[in-house]
Amino acid sequence: NFSGGLKSNYTFPKDFLFGVSTAAYQIEGAWNEDGKSESIWDHLVHTNASFVKDGSNGDVAADSYHHYKRDAEMVQELGVNIYRFSISWPRILPTGLTNQINELGLKYYSNLIDELIKRNVTPMVTIYHWDLPQKLQNIGGWSNAHIVDYYTDYAKVLFDNFSNRVKYWVTFNEPMQTCLEGYGGTYRAPVLNRHGIAEYLCTHNLLKAHASVYHLFNENYRHVNKGKIGMSLDSNWAEPKTDTPQDREAAELYLNTHLGWYANPVYSKEGNYPKDLIKLVDEKSLQQNYTRSRLPKFTPEEVNYLKGTADFFGLNHYTTYLLSMADGEVGAIPSHENDVGIVRVQDPKWPSDSSSTWLKVVPFGFRRLLKWITKTYNNVPIIVTENGYADFSGLDDKARVSYYSHYLNALLHAIHEDNSTVEGYFAWSLMDNFEWDDGYVSRFGLYLVDFKSPNKTRTAKSSAKLYAEVIRSRALPAAYDPEDFTAFSG
Numbered sequence: 001n002f003s004g005g006l007k008s009n010y011t012f013p014k015d016f017l018f019g020v021s022t023a024a025y026q027i028e029g030a031w032n033e034d035g036k037s038e039s040i041w042d043h044l045v046h047t048n049a050s051f052v053k054d055g056s057n058g059d060v061a062a063d064s065y066h067h068y069k070r071d072a073e074m075v076q077e078l079g080v081n082i083y084r085f086s087i088s089w090p091r092i093l094p095t096g097l098t099n100q101i102n103e104l105g106l107k108y109y110s111n112l113i114d115e116l117i118k119r120n121v122t123p124m125v126t127i128y129h130w131d132l133p134q135k136l137q138n139i140g141g142w143s144n145a146h147i148v149d150y151y152t153d154y155a156k157v158l159f160d161n162f163s164n165r166v167k168y169w170v171t172f173n174e175p176m177q178t179c180l181e182g183y184g185g186t187y188r189a190p191v192l193n194r195h196g197i198a199e200y201l202c203t204h205n206l207l208k209a210h211a212s213v214y215h216l217f218n219e220n221y222r223h224v225n226k227g228k229i230g231m232s233l234d235s236n237w238a239e240p241k242t243d244t245p246q247d248r249e250a251a252e253l254y255l256n257t258h259l260g261w262y263a264n265p266v267y268s269k270e271g272n273y274p275k276d277l278i279k280l281v282d283e284k285s286l287q288q289n290y291t292r293s294r295l296p297k298f299t300p301e302e303v304n305y306l307k308g309t310a311d312f313f314g315l316n317h318y319t320t321y322l323l324s325m326a327d328g329e330v331g332a333i334p335s336h337e338n339d340v341g342i343v344r345v346q347d348p349k350w351p352s353d354s355s356s357t358w359l360k361v362v363p364f365g366f367r368r369l370l371k372w373i374t375k376t377y378n379n380v381p382i383i384v385t386e387n388g389y390a391d392f393s394g395l396d397d398k399a400r401v402s403y404y405s406h407y408l409n410a411l412l413h414a415i416h417e418d419n420s421t422v423e424g425y426f427a428w429s430l431m432d433n434f435e436w437d438d439g440y441v442s443r444f445g446l447y448l449v450d451f452k453s454p455n456k457t458r459t460a461k462s463s464a465k466l467y468a469e470v471i472r473s474r475a476l477p478a479a480y481d482p483e484d485f486t487a488f489s490g
């Protein structure tokens with residue numbers, strides 16, 4: 001049924017990892033303090049103030065650079081076992097390269113890690129959550145093949161300094177957002193908009209960089225504390241718009257050419273990009289008179305080098321779309337969108353009070369996506385590294401309480417009825433933060449941040465209490481009703 005499963009008294013396994021997530025650019029502030037250099041997000045919001053809905057930026061954000069002890073306290077109040085945060089590359093390597101290592105940057109993260117360990121909370125580090133040093137973008141960024149070495153050198157500095165205290169690593173957060181939306185489009189930094197070309201170059205180099213860091217970790221650092229490393233991929237669920245063969249094909253094609261674009265090379269038995277994607281881009285490139293396909297190819301050695309380079313499947317999920325085949329050309333020519341040729345919409349009946357217009361509440365989609373990943377990638381262990389809801393602010397966040405209840409219900413059914421191997425779940429986000437193009441208009445936090453107060457005061461919302469209760473009891477509240485979506489009726 002709609003909420004992903006009927007009322008049950010399923011519980012979460014006692015060793016299930018409950019976590020909460022944040023990202024450097026969205027919470028830290030101190031954008032140019034203590035030696036940190038400009039990231040591509042600093043550069044974008046400073047040179048194009050109209051990019052952000054409320055004209056704001058991450059210069060100060062939640063000022064976690066100065067309030068990380070309060071953050072660690074909040075994490076402890078929630079009772080989570082693990083805290084996922086990201087490290088800012090330009091805070092560690094101001095030139096982007098290892099000729100200059102910023103000790104004050106290392107110190108900040110070392111202090112944060114110690115605060116977490118003191119509170120019995122396991123740190124999980126996301127090595128890259130979108131904030132590339134601008135100096136590297138100036139020489140091509142992810143479209144420059146040498147970025148594989150630059151990223152590997154950066155990751156080695158983190159492993160050398162933190163692998164004895166950090167057990168969980170995520171190489172990239174949502175690589176598709178960087179490559180498809182940032183290099184192919186204008187929705188994310190560096191807003192290159194070189195659709196049809198740059199999204200494929202970015203992805204090609206980024207996947208090689210991922211594998212390079214996986215092997216570095218596997219060979220030299222895993223033994224330090226039996227650490228684990230993976231990647232966090234974002235995916236909507238794709239439901240066929242109508243129950244017809246074409247729409248079923250469109251839904252499968254969406255998953256293969258978006259999630260599979262990154263998952264197939266790493267998690268599938270055969271490796272490499274999905275066959276559908278290779279075929280579509282090769283054919284379109286030929287028709288468009290390109291001498292060679294716009295999709296770069298992996299050599300057989302590279303296909304093997306990439307295969308199996310993760311201990312878990314990190315999944316960021318928020319919402320669902322209805323898919324159908326396009327009748328005729330869609331999107332710019334050339335572009336990934338045009339290459340794939342499908343159309344996605346959302347059902348107007350789906351609850352949609354969220355401040356993020358794309359975020360519709362569709363719990364069954366979460367359960368079906370987990371089942372699809374389990375089936376497609378041979379029951380790979382999954383860690384849901386982000387899931388959450390946005391509103392316009394407020395402490396008694398009933399819609400967020402309802403969203404989490406429904407999505408956790410769907411998760412319980414995925415675990416107990418669909419036998420998906422899910423090892424953990426992280427709420428996005430610990431606190432209200434800079435929501436990229438939505439600025440501070442859309443709030444995702446379990447804690448409300450008063451951005452006008454000097455200390456960026458954090459206060460627990462009703463959803464923080466719900467989440468803490470679920471973690472303590474390992475179950476949904478007895479009062480939870482899978483059929484009740486009233487919290488969303490506007």
Ligand SMILES: O=S(=O)(O)CCCN1CCN(CCO[C@@H]2O[C@H](CO)[C@@H](O)[C@H](O)[C@H]2O)CC1
Nearest residue numbers: 023173174177234316318358386428435436444
């Ligand atoms: O229909 S549209 O094409 O107009 C918009 C597509 C919807 N996307 C889906 C992927 N999602 C990534 C989520 O992004 C993740 O989730 C959080 C909340 O956004 C961010 O704050 C995190 O940094 C990020 O990891 C952003 C919105």
